[in-house]
Amino acid sequence: MTQPLYALSAQDLLTQYAQGALSPVEVTRAVLDRIAQWEPHVQATYALDADAALAQARASEARWRAKAPQGRLDGVPVTLKENIRTRGVPTPMGSAATVLSPSPDDAPAAARLREAGAVIVSKTTMPDFGFLPAAASSFHPLTRNPWDLSRNTGGSSSGAGAAVAAGYGPLHLGTDIGGSVRIPAAFCGAVGLKPSQGRVPVDPPANARCIGPLTRTVRDAALLMREIAQPDARDYLSLPSADLPWLNLDLSVKGLRIGLWTDPGAAWSVDEPVLQAVLAAARVFEQAGAIVEPLAEWVAPEVRQGMTGFFCMRARVELAAMPPERAAKAARYYQQAAEYAARMTPEDSFRAFTLCQAMAESTVKATQPYDFVLSPVSAGLPFAADAIRSDKAHPGRDPHFTSVFNQSGQPAVSINCGYSPEGLPIGLQIAGRRFDDVGVLRMARFWEQASPVPTRWPEPPAA
Template identity: 70%
Template sequence: MDTPLYALGATQLLERYRDRSLSPVEVTQAVLARIAQWEPHIHATYALDAEAALAQAKAAEARWAAGAPQGMLDGVPVTLKENIATLGTPTPLGSAATVLAPAPADAPAAARLREAGAVIVTKTTMPDFGFLGASPSSFHPLTRNPWDFSRTPGGSSSGAAAAAAAGYGPLHLGTDIGGSVRIPAGFCGVFGLKPSHGRVPVDPPAAARVIGPLARNVADAALLMKVVSQPDARDYMSLPPQAIAWDTLQRSPKGLRIGLWLDTRTDWAVDAEVRTAVEAAARLFEQAGAIVEPMTDWTTDDMRLGLTHFFTMRCRVELAAMPPERAALTARYIRAAAEFAGKLSPEDTFRAFSRLQLLHAATVAATQPFDFVLSPVSPGLPFAADAINSGSSHPLKDSHFTSAFNQSGQPAASINCGHSRSGLPIGLQIAARRFDDLGVLQMARFYESVRPEQAAWPEPQ
């Protein structure tokens, strides 16, 4: 059976454009039709402009016909999370409290995509200010998981992951400050990469915040990294430009020392089905010659208290900058976080930064002996679509395995490693030492090549 046009990978599309067997217009039309099928169910898009997308596709078609493609992604459909600014489109940040004004310029990643000729089909949804590993938003309709509409796609790159799983084209960009690419990638069964901090220029830059690709396969994500990791002077925290062989993905894990992080210093345990799937993935690395060793949880409640205090204080500061009538429009979870932060002293806020530094140092020290670290992405399965978390009394449980690598700046990816008995995806996290983004992609590609056959992608009902 022929692969539908909307489901072709970016590398496949470029080959077909090159030999003139396929047109960017045909592909964009197929993607738009796919979106029309899915959107009544999952609500993953924001500011969809079919006319503009088709105009971009027609321009790409003309360039290919003239034998003069514009760049590495000419005519390839992409989506961007709505907080990645695109010229002329408001960026609501998932919140009804945001004053909508056209963005004055493309953000660095959006600018690189346009320069490469990509067709920006739509923006994608997120929760208020990217605060959740879930999708409820005071601005966007509730985004749902294509695998099960009663379940969350995760967050905060909720729409990006749902779009990737549903087949809204091959390439998607999200942002990640505590797991916001990897958690939704894990919940939606797609590949997602959180690059090293500074690898992809961000405007405005911030500690722990990164932009990363989501796709149905590792090679497409690597191709997207090749484009968006190019320099942009607006990010004063970005890494120096580096000639990385993003398409050199073949590598054996033989002889590598790999840590397996499954146990935690908490009173909760990883879901049994999640644990079983991650252990099975680790055995495949071991069978290929890697030395896999269990790791002790290096994080503490005190370190994670720093995360809680920092992010709730961020909510308080955001709301304090708004007129009260606008602040009242934010989601209840943002207002609750701001209220909690109001009880913190200046000393508590300073200690939050100190605790984040401790988490950074502890993560680097614990992972330094290993070439790579394997773990779950999330300790549990996708939870209810309208919930803000898995319901645990531990508010940071859902990001337990992901947030440490934001603080340390290390690259980490999510790749599907199985499904629960109920058919829900399970994500394997692969992390590396800082700057080894290519190594993470290579280990993900190895696992992709040896994992059991994957379930068929979901279809709209």
């Protein structure tokens, strides 16, 4: 076996479990050993319980020996972002302002993974209330990027992104309300899918918030989606059951009409290494027969500012509901968002909501003529680990290319398309029409196979 156990794909693990060539126990031990190597440096985990993980693995081992696996992910290690509830574990939401109490039940995605037999190894970190495309948290230690410990993982699925890069097993779940799966995937070199709105149930339900996989391969992302994309009555926005061909990932791009969106139409520009990597990827699609056309920025600045106001008002409402002494424990950036919202009138709040709707409408209209849209995930490279954004003067720069697809409900995936001169990963975003989650994964799989970019992963610092 050429790959270490912790680095094997979920597909490879399942094949070898079925053949009796591997045990979930030895794989889980290998993942736990890998976490022990990396974790003092990256600090990506929360509520890690090695004994519980090994108990799940032993139960899975017994089922495989009896040739009676519980489900389609039996024995495969997985991590979940800490805001995805798991029974008996507190959900701090990344914030010291949260009252810690054990969760009474599993959230829908966690429940589906348990039913499928997956081994839940750990939860992963996030910033306060998932508010940042960065890792800083008032509750968790600072999570760092395994590619360069001085750099950020992105956020808000910060721990999940780091877990993929560091090799904490094959499957990881994050959440995404403005880029929170895709930005960490881009900064950490992973595959990260934001599904169509409603494809994966979220509890409590929320407009624009999605749950999606972060993995090392497109097929593993598809395997994870096959399990979690099931309706759940707790989410009134969840889509009805659909027998989608998640694992049929073959695609010819010949004749596809693809929009190429690289100009943000803003006072800032995309970093040159990012731009060149995305343009090079677009040429690969074009050489394979796709019709690639430039796509201009379609969202007016005042519309984006409206979305900012809407999410800042969320911060104000959440902190206002807490006793002042507890609200004061939240990260300063979250308090500042609430202070910004305090200056908004009721009319401003309603206008912010309608501007989010306007963003959704304009995004669908601009992208509808295309089968898919290519763009950067983030305009910049991973920034300093302790920073909250790449550009103080332009706070909307980091989620500029991602947030529009949350509002429109369209699926979008991040996949590595190159490296900066310093060796930092660069993410290519592939967005599709709403409900075409499989099509987006097929485009990512095409790139995965056609890409001239070498696949590599970081190693922990020497002891």
